[in-house]
Amino acid sequence: MFTILTVNIIPGGIMKRALIVIDVQNEYFTGKLPVSHPSGSFNNILKIMDGAMENKIATAVIQNSAISPESPVFRKGSYEWELHPEILKRHRDILIEKNFPDSFKDTQLDKWLKDISADTVTIIGYMTQNCCDSTARSAFHRGYGVEFLSDATGTLSMTNYAGSVTAEELHRAILVTQVRFGRVIGTDEWLSGLKG
Secondary structure (H helix, E strand, O other), rough: OOOOOEEEEEEEEEEEEEEEEEEOOOOOHOOOOOEEEEOOHHHHHHHHHHHHHHHOOOOEEEEEEEOOOOOOOOOOOOOOOOOOOHHHHOOEEEEEEEEOOOOOOOOHHHHHHOOOOOEEEEEEEEHHHHHHHHHHHHHHHHHOOOEEEEEEEOOEEEEEOEEEEEEHHHHHHHHHHHHOOOEEEEEHHHHHHHHO
C-alpha cells in the first residue's frame, strides 16, 4: 500500500489531498437503508477511487460498526456490515472502523492524516446528511480543507415525527449547507482538477 498524496498548486499554496471513502457497505444496497439519490452515486464513488489510485492520492476507507451486537443495521460480522465487493477490489491505504457518524471520533483518522501531511480531505460515500456531513464538519473544525463530492455521496428518503423529506431534497439541503464547511464539487470537476 502507498501513501503518496497528490500535490496541486492552488491559490495561496500547495494542497495535499487525501480521499475519505465513508461507509460504502452492503447495508446501503441490500440492507434496511437502500440509498436512492443520486442514482449514479455508487458509480461515481468507484470513478473517484480509481482516479485516486491513478494519481497516487492516499485513501482511507471507513467502515461503520454498530456498537450494540443486537443492532438491526451495521451489525459487525453481518453481510450488510461488510464493505461492498467493488470497494474491496480497489486500493486503500488504511481501513478505519468507526462507531459514530463522525469518522474522526475515537478513530485513528486524524493521526493518519497528520502522519501523511494531508491538509485537505475529499469526502465521498454514505449517507450525505449523516456520516459524510458529520465527517466534513469535523474535518473543517480540525483545520482541514474539505472537498464534498455532490454526486459521489448519497442518501434515502426519511420520515420521523417532524415530517418527511425526499432523498433528493435532503441531499440538496446538505450540499447547500456545506458552503460553510467545504467546497462542493462534482466527480467530473474533481477528476479533471487532478490533471490540471
